[in-house]
Amino acid sequence: MTLFGIDLKATLTYKSFMLLYKEICTFLITFGNLGKDFVRVSKYVLRFQFKWKEIVAQSARFGVDSLPISLTIVGMTAIIIAMQTAPELAKQGLGDYMGLVSALVMVREMAAIMAGFAIINMVGASFASELASMSVTDQISAMRVLRVDPVEYLILPRFMAGVIMMPFVTVVAATFGLILAAFVSKWTADISLLNFLTSLWQGLYVRDIFIAILKASVFGGTIALISCSCGYSTRGGAKEVGLSTTRSVVWSFLAIAIWDYIFAAIFYL
Amino acid sequence: MGIIVKNISKLFADKKVLDNISFSVDEGETLGIVGFSGSGKSTMLKVISGLLYQNEGEIIATNQELPHCKEETLDNPPLTHDSKGESLYCNVPIHDDRKNIDIAMTFQYSALFDFLTVFENIAFPLTERKEFRHKYSEDQLKQIVAEKLKLVGLEGIEDKYPPELSGGMQKRVSFARAIVTNPKIILYDEPTAGLDPVSSTVIEDYIVHLKNELKACCIVVTHQLSTIKRATDKIIMLYDGKVVFSGTTEEMLRGTTPYTKQFVSASLDGPMDILHSTE
Numbered sequence: 001m002t003l004f005g006i007d008l009k010a011t012l013t014y015k016s017f018m019l020l021y022k023e024i025c026t027f028l029i030t031f032g033n034l035g036k037d038f039v040r041v042s043k044y045v046l047r048f049q050f051k052w053k054e055i056v057a058q059s060a061r062f063g064v065d066s067l068p069i070s071l072t073i074v075g076m077t078a079i080i081i082a083m084q085t086a087p088e089l090a091k092q093g094l095g096d097y098m099g100l101v102s103a104l105v106m107v108r109e110m111a112a113i114m115a116g117f118a119i120i121n122m123v124g125a126s127f128a129s130e131l132a133s134m135s136v137t138d139q140i141s142a143m144r145v146l147r148v149d150p151v152e153y154l155i156l157p158r159f160m161a162g163v164i165m166m167p168f169v170t171v172v173a174a175t176f177g178l179i180l181a182a183f184v185s186k187w188t189a190d191i192s193l194l195n196f197l198t199s200l201w202q203g204l205y206v207r208d209i210f211i212a213i214l215k216a217s218v219f220g221g222t223i224a225l226i227s228c229s230c231g232y233s234t235r236g237g238a239k240e241v242g243l244s245t246t247r248s249v250v251w252s253f254l255a256i257a258i259w260d261y262i263f264a265a266i267f268y269l
Numbered sequence: 270m271g272i273i274v275k276n277i278s279k280l281f282a283d284k285k286v287l288d289n290i291s292f293s294v295d296e297g298e299t300l301g302i303v304g305f306s307g308s309g310k311s312t313m314l315k316v317i318s319g320l321l322y323q324n325e326g327e328i329i330a331t332n333q334e335l336p337h338c339k340e341e342t343l344d345n346p347p348l349t350h351d352s353k354g355e356s357l358y359c360n361v362p363i364h365d366d367r368k369n370i371d372i373a374m375t376f377q378y379s380a381l382f383d384f385l386t387v388f389e390n391i392a393f394p395l396t397e398r399k400e401f402r403h404k405y406s407e408d409q410l411k412q413i414v415a416e417k418l419k420l421v422g423l424e425g426i427e428d429k430y431p432p433e434l435s436g437g438m439q440k441r442v443s444f445a446r447a448i449v450t451n452p453k454i455i456l457y458d459e460p461t462a463g464l465d466p467v468s469s470t471v472i473e474d475y476i477v478h479l480k481n482e483l484k485a486c487c488i489v490v491t492h493q494l495s496t497i498k499r500a501t502d503k504i505i506m507l508y509d510g511k512v513v514f515s516g517t518t519e520e521m522l523r524g525t526t527p528y529t530k531q532f533v534s535a536s537l538d539g540p541m542d543i544l545h546s547t548e
Contacts, residue, residue: 148394148397
């Protein structure tokens with residue numbers, strides 16, 4: 001393809017547009033696959049048709065794999081927030097409100113989102129690469145020839161594990177974060193544990209806890225579905241396995257951020 | 270049960286990978302599909318197994334045992350009748366009746382589930398497929414798996430994981446998994462690729478053994494002459510998605526046409542342009 005003697009295909013503009021075109025195609029294909037897999041998973045969920053053995057196995061894996069890193073990340077976030085906030089509040093004579101601030105920050109936002117980010121890296125990436133490897137080595141094709149639905153056997157249990165276990169991880173991580181925040185507040189601003197606890201109860205609303213659990217459940221299901229869908233639709237070889245895993249992580253991050261905004265807009269606006 | 274493949278065409282984007290392919294395989298017969306890499310052999314198997322759908326043509330399972338064949342839904346009239354004149358066997362389009370037609374397929378790289386043990390791999394269709402779920406007790410499963418492993422000459426490896434096995438053993442385990450439901454149609458995708466000559470011979474012997482044992486209709490995709498010679502009864506040769514030869518294994522090996530002659534002699538000279546192929 002030439003114009004005024006210039007090979008258009010060799011120009012940077014053409015290459016940039018082609019790259020953009022490919023990215024848009026990949027986005028649409030991924031989005032389409034995700035929608036298709038969501039519909040197929042929903043059918044099984046609505047029929048209450050579960051492979052409990054697989055769900056238990058995947059749930060155990062989801063919880064065990066993600067808990068240490070989730071606790072670490074949420075714990076560190078709680079420590080940092082307490083280190084920076086407690087002395088300032090104490091200076092303003094508002095040290096007694098530290099528990100309330102910690103509860104609002106942890107329960108409403110930090111525990112679910114930070115645990116979500118940890119789980120994307122720890123569990124989501126592992127789901128995506130596992131299913132992608134199975135796909136490129138014909139294991140998923142073999143399952144289809146054996147007339148076992150890979151969506152029911154592979155995606156559904158992981159999705160359910162995400163929906164069930166993510167709230168558990170979030171609740172444990174939030175509790176751990178609040179305990180650490182209490183000790184850090186005592187250490188950095190001399191806020192007594194009793195004052196912290198009293199104030200914490202004032203900021204801990206049952207509604208917030210339910211919203212946090214619902215949000216965590218949605219995050220867990222979304223991470224599992226995106227990761228499995230990206231892995232399941234992989235074709236090619238080792239390079240594509242890596243690309244699918246990266247895509248699953250990027251998409252999960254984006255989805256979590258969007259869900260977080262939706263929850264905030266619905267429940268706190 | 271046999272297979273009749275009628276005028277199958279398959280396109281990927283604008284490229285015709287299979288172009289009007291027709292052949293038939295009877296019960297107890299093994300057809301070899303041969304050809305150079307990229308000629309459409311594996312695609313043909315995937316179409317038969319239902320992993321891919323054809324753009325044109327149909328695949329018929331012959332002599333399917335169906336107690337209530339509905340003539341109007343069939344492509345062909347029933348083949349045989351019982352004394353009351355009711356249909357016993359009929360021909361059905363394979364993808365319309367996948368529930369009743371058990372097709373087994375072994376893959377080039379075995380495709381064993383590497384997170385399951387050999388036992389779990391072989392028992393997989395019996396424990397996970399809808400119609401078999403909860404049908405067999407743990408003891409029955411153990412017995413069936415042991416029988417199938419014995420059939421492929423591998424006993425006592427139930428607790429091993431696939432990565433702990435050699436390539437040849439993995440292939441044989443994948444054979445055992447494929448035949449655990451006693452299928453009547455078995456598809457082999459390059460069963461001896463990447464194996465040493467002795468292991469290849471073992472695999473070829475098992476292909477023949479399983480065909481006789483199960484009275485199955487088998488299709489073997491291969492480009493290895495030893496497999497063609499030992500394991501097949503008749504051959505179709507594909508080139509550029511078209512059938513360029515169809516005949517018995519003997520005729521193929523004699524090189525009676527320019528295509529078979531080039532293939533058997535592994536020569537660059539002949540009607541098949543491999544070097545400039547775009548595949």
